[in-house]
Amino acid sequence: xxxxxxIGLVAALAALAILAAAPFFLGAYGVGLLIGxxxxxxxxxxxxxxxxxxxxxxxxxxxxxxxxxxxxAVLSETLPYPLVLAVAALIGLAVALVVGxxxxxxxxxxxxxxxxxxxELVRQLVTWYEVNVTGTLGRYIFMSFGPETIYxxxxxxxALTLGLSWWIGRSRLGLALRIIGDDEVVASHCGINIARVxxxxxxxxxxxMTLVGAIQAPRWTYIEPGIVFNPTVSFLTLIMALLxxxxxxxxxxxxxxxxxLLFEWLSANxxxxxxxILGLLFIAIVFVLPKGVLDFVEKAWGRGSSRARNKPxxxxxxxxxxxx
Amino acid sequence: MTIFGGRVRLSALGLIAGALTLGAAAHAGAQDRDxxxxxxxxxxxxxxxxxxxxxxxxxxxxxxxxxxxxGGLELPDGSKLPVEVIEYDDRSxxxxxxxxxxxxxxxxxxxxxxxxxxxxxxxxxxxxxxxxGYPQLAVSSVTDKxxxxxxxxxxSFWFLGGGADYTDALADVLKTEIEAGTINDKVAMVSVADxxxxxxxTAARESFADAGIEVVYDKxxxxxxxxxxxxxxxxxxxxxxxxxxxxYPPDTFALTQQAQIADYNPKVLYLGVGTGFPVYGxxxxxxxxxxxxxxxxxxxxxxNQVYRKRHEDLTGQGPxxxxxxITYASLQMLQEAIxxxxxxxxxVAEELASGTFETVLGETKLEDNQLRKLWxxxxxxxxxxxGLAPADRPGASKPVLPRKPWQKQ
Numbered sequence: 001x002x003x004x005x006x007i008g009l010v011a012a013l014a015a016l017a018i019l020a021a022a023p024f025f026l027g028a029y030g031v032g033l034l035i036g037x038x039x040x041x042x043x044x045x046x047x048x049x050x051x052x053x054x055x056x057x058x059x060x061x062x063x064x065x066x067x068x069x070x071x072x073a074v075l076s077e078t079l080p081y082p083l084v085l086a087v088a089a090l091i092g093l094a095v096a097l098v099v100g101x102x103x104x105x106x107x108x109x110x111x112x113x114x115x116x117x118x119x120e121l122v123r124q125l126v127t128w129y130e131v132n133v134t135g136t137l138g139r140y141i142f143m144s145f146g147p148e149t150i151y152x153x154x155x156x157x158x159a160l161t162l163g164l165s166w167w168i169g170r171s172r173l174g175l176a177l178r179i180i181g182d183d184e185v186v187a188s189h190c191g192i193n194i195a196r197v198x199x200x201x202x203x204x205x206x207x208x209m210t211l212v213g214a215i216q217a218p219r220w221t222y223i224e225p226g227i228v229f230n231p232t233v234s235f236l237t238l239i240m241a242l243l244x245x246x247x248x249x250x251x252x253x254x255x256x257x258x259x260x261l262l263f264e265w266l267s268a269n270x271x272x273x274x275x276x277i278l279g280l281l282f283i284a285i286v287f288v289l290p291k292g293v294l295d296f297v298e299k300a301w302g303r304g305s306s307r308a309r310n311k312p313x314x315x316x317x318x319x320x321x322x323x324x
Numbered sequence: 325m326t327i328f329g330g331r332v333r334l335s336a337l338g339l340i341a342g343a344l345t346l347g348a349a350a351h352a353g354a355q356d357r358d359x360x361x362x363x364x365x366x367x368x369x370x371x372x373x374x375x376x377x378x379x380x381x382x383x384x385x386x387x388x389x390x391x392x393x394x395g396g397l398e399l400p401d402g403s404k405l406p407v408e409v410i411e412y413d414d415r416s417x418x419x420x421x422x423x424x425x426x427x428x429x430x431x432x433x434x435x436x437x438x439x440x441x442x443x444x445x446x447x448x449x450x451x452x453x454x455x456x457g458y459p460q461l462a463v464s465s466v467t468d469k470x471x472x473x474x475x476x477x478x479x480s481f482w483f484l485g486g487g488a489d490y491t492d493a494l495a496d497v498l499k500t501e502i503e504a505g506t507i508n509d510k511v512a513m514v515s516v517a518d519x520x521x522x523x524x525x526t527a528a529r530e531s532f533a534d535a536g537i538e539v540v541y542d543k544x545x546x547x548x549x550x551x552x553x554x555x556x557x558x559x560x561x562x563x564x565x566x567x568x569x570x571x572y573p574p575d576t577f578a579l580t581q582q583a584q585i586a587d588y589n590p591k592v593l594y595l596g597v598g599t600g601f602p603v604y605g606x607x608x609x610x611x612x613x614x615x616x617x618x619x620x621x622x623x624x625x626x627x628n629q630v631y632r633k634r635h636e637d638l639t640g641q642g643p644x645x646x647x648x649x650i651t652y653a654s655l656q657m658l659q660e661a662i663x664x665x666x667x668x669x670x671x672v673a674e675e676l677a678s679g680t681f682e683t684v685l686g687e688t689k690l691e692d693n694q695l696r697k698l699w700x701x702x703x704x705x706x707x708x709x710x711g712l713a714p715a716d717r718p719g720a721s722k723p724v725l726p727r728k729p730w731q732k733q
Binding site: 027028029032033036124127128130131132135136137138140142216219220221222224226227228230232264267268271272274275 | 371411424431451456476519522
């Protein structure tokens with residue numbers, strides 16, 4: 001077993017090394033692609049970190065992503081870059097704690113609606129502040145480093161997120177989370193402090209999302225609320241995580257990578273029919289892969305082997321359907 | 325044990341996915357020289373699609389059609405090369421427009437890239453145009469920082485002026501009328517809480533203060549507001565003869581309707597984006613007369629009239645009275661620059677910066693990479709949105725004020 005873990009670790013490190021070296025072999029377009037890819041892999045993994053085991057479907061991704069991007073825009077001229085990242089992480093943490101404390105008691109669709117509203121609330125607050133206090137809405141970010149640096153930071157963050165996710169899956173915290181996801185009453189009877197566990201995971205996932213926003217922002221030069229608080233980011237993150245399987249370590253990665261490449265391929269080759277094809281594909285995915293790619297692959301792969309699977313079922317698309 | 329077995333397989337899947345990414349990204353296209361490749365990424369869907377569909381896309385189509393009818397782009401040796409167009413939809417997403425321009429520059433290896441729609445998006449792609457050496461003819465972007473941008477990105481060209489240009493000109497027009505005794509020196513002002521509205525209202529506060537005009541009502545409303553009657557009522561009771569709205573198209577149309585319902589008749593009515601849309605004049609008929617806004621045209625410029633006719637024939641809609649004709653003129657400049665110096669992008673950028681061009685606007689020359697000969701204030705007069713300011717520019721119309729009260733329909 002340890003040997004297999006070691007093999008897995010070596011494979012993951014090798015993959016990381018290859019990906020880190022990729023900018024030396026790829027053109028600028030490849031690097032741009034990798035930036036988007038690693039950004040969404042990190043977002044989807046961070047999303048699954050909290051929402052996978054607890055089954056709280058959050059649409060607040062872009063709220064934190066936008067907070068990170070805005071912090072970068074506001075402070076990039078006045079503070080050194082690493083400090084800006086730290087401040088962004090702290091702001092994300094503070095917002096997540098306040099929001100988490102007040103809302104994690106909400107369940108089901110109420111939580112979904114609240115988190116969706118949160119993104120809009122943050123956007124309106126930023127707009128209000130800019131309109132009434134600073135009197136300008138757009139902000140500029142001029143950085144001396146190129147896209148490769150952005151990519152390496154995102155890649156490191158992605159690796160860190162996956163590492164954290166792997167570690168949590170093995171820790172008492174992960175176990176506690178899975179119990180909460182299965183049955184909160186049972187969890188509280190086991191002596192788990194439900195609020196604290198959920199809050200910790202929500203905050204961790206939010207800080208990672210904030211950092212993705214902060215790291216990616218310099219790529220756009222110009223920031224305004226409409227650009228960084230784009231709700232599509234929340235929806236894409238959710239779809240990617242669900243497609244792959246939000247309860248598995250590699251699930252969000254396997255959802256994000258093919259979907260992102262698909263979006264890219266579609267927008268490059270079918271710019272005028274993108275939305276139609278995408279809609280049809282989503283319908284197809286829900287019908288063919290209701291529980292996510294990983295589940296499908298494992299079933300197909302494991303067919304014939306006599307492994308008895310006794311896992312909690314996935315917080316996949318099927319569950320969303322069942323929840324209606 | 326079994327669980328870990330699954331994990332190793334999954335890591336393998338991850339590796340395969342990574343390898344696929346690299347494979348997809350490493351693919352590159354070949355290049356041949358029996359055509360000129362021109363690419364652009366513009367918002368065909370999403371929040372920006374409305375603006376792009378009026379000011380940008382129809383003019384790209386019109387110009388490409390011109391080039392086609394001309395037998396291709398003419399080069400200095402007199403030969404003509406057909407244009408191959410590569411078009412992407414940025415879906416109103418900043419990340420998407422950045423990647424699409426990267427794709428155009430490095431995968432499609434196009435010869436020239438036409439700019440996207442909107443201030444934010446033009447800024448988002450400006451570093452890329454600069455890095456890959458493409459001249460950027462940024463038309464649909466209003467920014468006071470253009471002089472700074474020109475220093476930062478040498479091949480960037482800015483065609484639509486900045487917020488202060490428009491509000492200074494408006495303050496001038498108002499000041500003249502105040503001195504003539506037509507209107508009092510009070511202004512009521514509303515603005516949309518988004519890029520355009522905020523930039524302009526911030527500039528306007530300064531312009532009005534400098535001109536000694538008193539702002540008695542100053543309110544900002546969120547994007548998507550539909551009920552303007554409280555604002556109209558307050559503006560109406562503020563005692564101001566001038567009502568200024570830095571609004572977006574839906575707001576502009578709604579304000580026009582609701583001011584009629586409230587029978588609010590300020591002597592000067594100035595509205596934002598959308599006032600210069602042909603449909604605005606068509607929908608409001610007589611009632612559009614006298615309404616002022618940004619932009620305008622010289623109603624006696626024949627070339628411009630020919631352009632408007634052709635635009636309508638080809639795309640089925642008339643061009644707006646602000647950015648459209650500028651977009652088209654910028655493309656004419658590009659075409660002429662290619663004819664003079666060829667496909668060398670560096671040379672084309674230099675020619676654009678220093679050359680004088682005959683366009684639909686008349687004789688056009690950029691100053692410090694910016695188009696400064698613009699109509700800053702316009703007014704609907706006899707069914708045409710005519711340019712008023714700068715008043716000393718040839719072809720300027722005289723303001724007709726006070727505007728007539730609403731006609732009941």
